[in-house]
Amino acid sequence: MKVTYNEKDKLLLLQITEEIDHHSSEKIRTRADFEIQKYIPKKLIIDFSKVNFMDSAGIGMILGRYKMITMFGGTMDMVNVTPNVKKVLEMAGITKIIPIIEEIGGTKIGKCV
Amino acid sequence: MENVYENKMKLEFLSKSSNEAFARITVASFASQLDPSIEEISDIKTSVSEAVTNSIIHGYEDKTGIIKIECTLFSNSIEIQISDNGKGIENIEQAKEPLYTTKPELERSGMGFTIMENFMDELKIESVVGVGTKVTMKKVINNSNISN
Numbered sequence: 008m009k010v011t012y013n014e015k016d017k018l019l020l021l022q023i024t025e026e027i028d029h030h031s032s033e034k035i036r037t038r039a040d041f042e043i044q045k046y047i048p049k050k051l052i053i054d055f056s057k058v059n060f061m062d063s064a065g066i067g068m069i070l071g072r073y074k075m076i077t078m079f080g081g082t083m084d085m086v087n088v089t090p091n092v093k094k095v096l097e098m099a100g101i102t103k104i105i106p107i108i109e110e111i112g113g114t115k116i117g118k119c120v
Numbered sequence: 121m122e123n124v125y126e127n128k129m130k131l132e133f134l135s136k137s138s139n140e141a142f143a144r145i146t147v148a149s150f151a152s153q154l155d156p157s158i159e160e161i162s163d164i165k166t167s168v169s170e171a172v173t174n175s176i177i178h179g180y181e182d183k184t185g186i187i188k189i190e191c192t193l194f195s196n197s198i199e200i201q202i203s204d205n206g207k208g209i210e211n212i213e214q215a216k217e218p219l220y221t222t223k224p225e226l227e228r229s230g231m232g233f234t235i236m237e238n239f240m241d242e243l244k245i246e247s248v249v250g251v252g253t254k255v256t257m258k259k260v261i262n263n264s265n266i267s268n
Contacts, residue, residue: 019191026141028137028140028141028169029137029140029169029173029176029177030137030138030140030141030171032227036227041186060144060162060165060166060167060169061166061233062169062170062173062235063170063173063229063231063232064173064227064229065226065227066231067226067227067228067229068227070229071227089161090158090162091166094162094239095166095235098231098234098235098238099229099231119176
């Protein structure tokens with residue numbers, strides 16, 4: 008996982024760099040929770056550009072992080088969602104709760120923060 | 121012609137979570153003989169991952185057992201059978217309900233069977249409590265171009 012924190016905007020960007028399944032999700036979850044609790048960001052963004060596979064374990068993992076950031080008064084977005092990931096997210100109705108955004112503050116993701 | 125199969129394979133492995141990726145990649149690789157689209161391959165990988173994870177988490181729980189996968193290729197479809205000798209499912213209809221899970225503490229979403237049902241063309245679940253569970257899924261591959 009690649010972690011980037013922007014102090015000015017209190018923005019935590021977590022780029023997941025592996026396939027998300029039951030096996031990997033616990034490790035991802037532990038690391039994400041550690042970073043969220045370390046920074047208590049206003050905005051959490053999960054970047055899926057490097058995720059070419061996700062099954063329903065990802066749904067639980069994403070909703071769990073959403074609950075945590077909401078508890079801390081922050082909000083959450085998702086970016087660079089690949090087609091496979093999007094199909095799973097839409098099936099679970101997650102995209103209605105957590106928005107998929109195209110860019111952060113007018114800057115394309117990947118070039119900023 | 122539908123019952124004449126073109127190819128077959130069997131796979132057996134331990135119910136370890138590190139085998140989830142192995143199982144879905146192996147099945148996807150076998151299915152690639154039908155020349156499926158990227159989306160069709162992705163649907164197969166996701167569904168296999170769901171069924172194998174179910175066997176690991178629910179079928180065998182904390183124990184280690186054997187998971188078997190049998191794949192049959194037909195001229196324009198693949199049938200995948202995933203079975204375990206785990207504890208079985210008491211109420212299959214309830215298990216299939218979206219968002220129903222017996223393991224919310226593991227952040228399980230209860231979407232496994234819903235995904236299998238939607239991503240594949242056919243889904244059959246057979247289970248006997250104390251004996252095991254067998255999930256049979258079928259995916260039609262459009263424009264399949266099998267090479268013998």
